[in-house]
Amino acid sequence: MSPQKQSGNPARQAHIEQTVKQQREAKRQEKLAEYQRQLKKRQRGKLLWWVLGGVAVLAVAAIVIASIVFAPKTYTAGSEGAEIEGVQTFELESDHVEGVVEYEQTPPAGGPHNSAWLSCGIYDQPQQNENAVHALEHGAVWITYDPEQITGGDLDALRALAPRTYALVSPYPGMDTPIAVSAWEHQLKVDSVDDPRIAQFIEEYWQGGTAPELGASCTGIEGPGKL
Incomplete structure (x- = not known):
C-alpha cells in the first residue's frame, strides 16, 4: 500500500484520513459480502447433495421393496398330496399330434399336443394351446x-407368483374366470390374484x-x- 499522503492543512489532513478509513471499510464490507455469497453457495450445494442423496436412498429402497414384493417365489418340486379346494382333476391322453386340438378344458390342462x-x-401375448x-x-x-x-x-403380482423355471404365464382371452392355473390333468380357477390357493396349487403340482x-x-x- 502506498504511504499515506500528509497535508500541512489540519482540515485537509483529517479529510484524507477519513477518506482512507472509508476506503478500508468499503473493502472490508466488500470482502465480507463476497464471503457471505460463497458461504450461501456452499450451503446451497450441500442442500442439493442432501436432497439428491435422499432421493437416491428412496429410489434404492423402492427397488429393494419391489424386488421383494415382485420377486419370483420359491417352490418345492413334487407333490405332497395336499387337498386344495376348487382343484379340478381330469384323465387325459398324451399323444403327439399334428394340427389344432379341440380341448375339453379352457384353457387346456393336458391332452394330445x-x-x-x-x-x-x-x-404378453396368447400362446398356442398345443405347444x-x-x-x-x-x-x-x-x-x-x-x-x-x-x-x-x-x-405384476400374478407374474411374480410364477416359479423361476418350469412355468408359463400368458394372457388367455375368452376364459370364464379371471385367472386359471393349470398343471397336467389338474386345474384351478380363481377370481383374484390375492387368492392363496394359486401358490398352494403351484407348490402341489x-x-x-x-x-x-x-x-x-x-x-x-x-x-x-416373450418378455
Whole structure:
C-alpha cells in the first residue's frame, strides 16, 4: 500500500484520513459480502447433495421393496398330496399330434399336443394351446389370465407368483374366470390374484403331480411376446 499522503492543512489532513478509513471499510464490507455469497453457495450445494442423496436412498429402497414384493417365489418340486379346494382333476391322453386340438378344458390342462413344446417363461401375448400343453407334460405349470380383467399391479403380482423355471404365464382371452392355473390333468380357477390357493396349487403340482415327462426340458420353441 502506498504511504499515506500528509497535508500541512489540519482540515485537509483529517479529510484524507477519513477518506482512507472509508476506503478500508468499503473493502472490508466488500470482502465480507463476497464471503457471505460463497458461504450461501456452499450451503446451497450441500442442500442439493442432501436432497439428491435422499432421493437416491428412496429410489434404492423402492427397488429393494419391489424386488421383494415382485420377486419370483420359491417352490418345492413334487407333490405332497395336499387337498386344495376348487382343484379340478381330469384323465387325459398324451399323444403327439399334428394340427389344432379341440380341448375339453379352457384353457387346456393336458391332452394330445404338438411334438414341439413351448419354452417356459412370461409372455404378453396368447400362446398356442398345443405347444403349451406339451410344456405341461414336462411338469410345468401354466398361469393364464383374462387380459381385460387382470392388468397393471395385479398382472405384476400374478407374474411374480410364477416359479423361476418350469412355468408359463400368458394372457388367455375368452376364459370364464379371471385367472386359471393349470398343471397336467389338474386345474384351478380363481377370481383374484390375492387368492392363496394359486401358490398352494403351484407348490402341489409344479414339477409333480401326474405329468408324464417330469424334468424334461422346458426350453423349446418361443411363442410371440416373450418378455
